[in-house]
Amino acid sequence: MNGLLDSSRDISHKKMKNPRFAFRTKSDSDILDDGYRWRKYGQKSVKNSLYPRCYYRCTQHMCNVKKQVQRLSKETNMVETTYEGIHNHPCEELMQTLTPLLHQMQFLSKFT
Numbered sequence: 001m002n003g004l005l006d007s008s009r010d011i012s013h014k015k016m017k018n019p020r021f022a023f024r025t026k027s028d029s030d031i032l033d034d035g036y037r038w039r040k041y042g043q044k045s046v047k048n049s050l051y052p053r054c055y056y057r058c059t060q061h062m063c064n065v066k067k068q069v070q071r072l073s074k075e076t077n078m079v080e081t082t083y084e085g086i087h088n089h090p091c092e093e094l095m096q097t098l099t100p101l102l103h104q105m106q107f108l109s110k111f112t
Contacts (some may be wrong), residue, residue, distance in 0.1 A: 035091040
């Protein structure tokens with residue numbers, strides 16, 4: 001019985017994996033603007049590939065999202081981007097776009 005309890009306790013203490021998703025984009029540039037700010041923290045050569053894989057972290061404080069970017073060797077016009085994690089803050093580019101609209105809505109709400 002103790003063995004069963006110990007194994008269930010080990011399962012509950014396992015680290016939850018961050019969700020991952022990837023997509024391919026047709027682009028001449030390796031750096032794609034997704035609205036977030038990124039800091040490059042590494043790059044490595046990939047076996048059987050002409051292009052390196054680049055590693056980035058979100059620059060927002062306390063956000064642990066990472067992304068990998070790599071150009072495909074067989075389809076050189078395609079860039080594969082893999083995200084790991086979910087941002088815990090709004091997209092900066094979106095907020096820059098919405099801020100004037102939100103201020104206008106607040107101004108107009110004073111008259112209703």
